[in-house]
Amino acid sequence: MTRIDFYQIAGDEHAFACRLIDLVYRKGHQIYVHTSTDEQARTLNDQLWTFKEETFIPHSLHSEALDVPIKIGFDHEPEEHQDVLINLSGQIPHFFSRFDRVAEVVPVDQNSRQSARENYAYYKERGYVLNYHEIN
DSSP states (O other): OOEEEEEEESSOHHHHHHHHHHHHHHTTOOEEEEOSSHHHHHHHHHHHHHSOTTOOOOEEEGGGOOOOSEEEESSOOOSSOOSEEEEOSSSOOTTGGGSSEEEEEEOSSHHHHHHHHHHHHHHHHTTOEEEEEEEO
16 A cells, blocks of 8 residues: 655755655655646756756656656656655645655645645545654
8 A cells, every 4th residue: 555655844845855856766766756837847857957966866857758767747647657756736646546655745835734634634534554744
């Protein structure tokens, strides 16, 4: 069964996502990052290029169809990535259960927190293992 981790963050959502992507990738996982818009996907893609000067994180937008371990998309169901889903969209993607692990990032603003509460209740009602992490 899919493991769900909620990360309540106090700072910038994309900065945290870059750190999480780097950490998960360094542990040998494939990652699909699901965003809410094309603009958000492109912004995160650009930030990953400059995230750490001393390291390289192989990634691409889903639409680029490159063979890389990290894909970023907003309106696609990933075909090949079924390891870790990082959800930045605020909504539960219908394909989430194909993944071994889902990371739900919960930003500071109250609208996002309300969506996260609804997502948490959805997963809990269906019996998923939930973990909560408060990141400062």
